[in-house]
Amino acid sequence: MGYNVVVVGATGNVGREMLNILSERGFPVDKIAALASRKSLGTEVSFGDKTLTTGDLEQFDFTGWDIALFAVGSDATKIYAPRAAKAGCVVIDNSSLYRYDPQVPLIVPEVNADAIIGYSAKNIIANPNCSTAQMVVALKPLHDRARIKRVVVSTYQSVSGAGKDGMDELWDQTKSIYNPVDDVPPSKFQKQIAFNVIPQIDVFLEDGSTKEEWKMVAETKKIMDPSIKVTATCVRVPVFVGHSEAINIEFEDHLDEEEARDILREAPGIMVVDKREPGGYTTPIECVGDYATFVSRIRQDSTIDNGINLWCVSDNLRKGAALNAVQIAETLGNRVLKKG
Structure with a gap:
């Protein structure tokens, strides 16, 4: 027996990935619905070897549906997520709307799966920011060993994070x-993104920080440890898919780089590619389509006194969004709903 699953925002980048990953991972689905706004009504999307036609989110009745994966902005989520939750459908939300709500668990299954029990307060579970998700997957096993005091992170985030x-x-x-006749001024971004980098997300x-930077701080504390x-x-950065992060970690206790490497090799969701030779690391283009969070340059x-540097790369449409949402659904099914 499987679940009745709704994907909200099924025509967007993340919504399509959610459908792909549900199929790839063999999530136990009895019935599935793909929903979109009226402007995308009737668009066809793929679910495994099936083709689904998107339905109207505004008119949809969530009664009798078990899980809804939301991949729409906060404005739409604010209207429709409470409707779904009230109808008894557990919402797994990819927007930022509920991430900082103390009554809504913010989940990365490799890191804080036990916190999922708190979903019942509002029938909603939040998916973290893409840059936070991959970072905490790498930090958690090291934190368990040596207790992290401070993290300094610089991100190199792909344009797919902006849709x-x-x-x-x-x-x-x-x-x-390459064709100067066709001028394309900045519209989505603050400055030209082609052949450039923009220190604002x-x-x-x-205080001079950006909201993206604040999110990484607040979410890491909520998911892992407020201290x-x-x-x-x-x-x-001008990369289509795949976020990268240079992470500097200060620990309470000494952690040798070799032990750190061994810990990360055994940690769930992580692939260590760390050879001290030209090309002995992972770049964004190599992680696209993969489930893993890749860690390199461990030193x-x-x-x-107690510091480690590392390089962390992940497909932001997958682990940073769609994959993490599906993993939350899997955790919910295995630990709480238990129908599949």
Whole structure:
């Protein structure tokens, strides 16, 4: 016996990935519905070897459905997620709307699966920000061994994190550079993204950080440990898919780089590719389509007493969004609903 599953926002990048991953991982589905806004009504999307036609989110009745994977913005989520939850359908939300709500668990299954029990307060579970998700997967096993005091992270985030419009802008601007007749001024991003990097993701806050940087701080504390100090600099780079992070970690106790490497090799969801030779590391283009979070460049930081540096790469449409949502659904099914 399987689950009745709804994918909300099925025509977007993340919604399509959710459908792909549900099929790839053999999630036990009895019935599935793909929903979209009215402007995308009737669009066909793939679910394994099946073709689904999107239904109207505004008119959909969530009664009798078990799990709804939401991949729409906060505005739409604010309207429809409570409707689904009230109808008895557990919402797994990819937007930022519920991440900081103390009554809503924020889950990365490899890190804090036990917290999923808290879903019953609102019948909603939050999916973290893409850059946070891959980082905490790498941090958690090291934190369990040596207790993390402070994290300094610089991100190199792909344009797919800004949706289809971001990907289109990079593509169009790149073409325009080779054909100067077709000028493509910045629209989705604050400055030209082609052949450039932009040290701003989301809006600026009063302290000079951006909201993306604040998210990484707040979410890491909620998911892992409120005592961990985090400082982040988030940068948009001209890469289509795949987020990268340079992470500096300060521990309470000494952790040797060799032991850190061994711990990460055994940790769930992580693939260590760390050869000290040209090309002996993973780049974004190599992680696309993969489930794993890749860790490379593991080395001691000699400038502090207990420090490690590492390089972390993951497919942001997968682990950073769709895959993590499906893993939450799997955890919910295995630990709570137990129908499959």
